[in-house]
Amino acid sequence: MGTAADPSPLRVLDLTDELAYQGARLLLGLGADVVRIESGAELDAAARAHWHAGKRWVRVPDDAALDELARGADVVLESGPAARLRGVRAEDGTSRWPHAVHVVVTPFGLTGPRRDWLGNDLVLASAGGMTWMGGRSDGQPKPPPREQALQT
Incomplete structure (x- = not known):
């Protein structure tokens, strides 16, 4: 600046x-x-x-x-x-x-x-290990809310 x-x-x-x-x-x-x-x-x-x-x-x-x-x-x-x-x-x-x-x-x-x-939010959250916290263990991964992977 x-x-x-x-x-x-x-x-x-x-x-x-x-x-x-x-x-x-x-x-x-x-x-x-x-x-x-x-x-x-x-x-x-x-x-x-x-x-x-x-x-x-x-x-x-x-x-x-x-x-x-x-x-x-x-x-x-x-x-x-x-x-x-x-x-x-x-x-x-x-x-x-x-x-x-x-x-x-x-x-x-x-x-x-x-x-x-x-690499969208779900892909990046999964690659970074964030999706293990969401979703059911026998189902699809669920990303954290509000596009946290893209905003970190």
């Missing part, structure tokens, strides 16, 4: 999915200028209000426009399985935007046999 000499806020580009909505929301709460590039149409109104209130929304038609937007960011937040990441080069795992702090959150890492696996 800005200093006394430079009062401009931290500029954050939000490329997250549900794995890292929390990170962008926290930075916004600390005064960062957060830009999100998706339409948000896939979210219901409550989710959009909870996770993305206060963010600026920008449509990005192509990779060149995304690169231009990223050039103006101090921080790029990105999440999802490795195959869906837009700012990580698949061949070597480096960032397309090395000038910025590029934070990447994946459910199962950038390399290895599970790098492209999806």
Whole structure:
């Protein structure tokens, strides 16, 4: 964030999915200028209000426009399985935007046999051992309430 000499806020580009909505929301709460590039149409109104209130929304038609937007960011937040990441080069795992702090959150890492696996709240709660507390021992696992795995 800005200093006394430079009062401009931290500029954050939000490329997250549900794995890292929390990170962008926290930075916004600390005064960062957060830009999100998706339409948000896939979210219901409550989710959009909870996770993305206060963010600026920008449509990005192509990779060149995304690169231009990223050039103006101090921080790029990105999440999802490795195959869906837009700012990580698949061949070597480096960032397309090395000038910025590029934070990447994946459910199962950038390399290895599970790098492209999806990880929603139930999967992450189970992988982390949280579901042993819920559900019946002879039935399906039951995650903790309110998407706790995604918000920790």
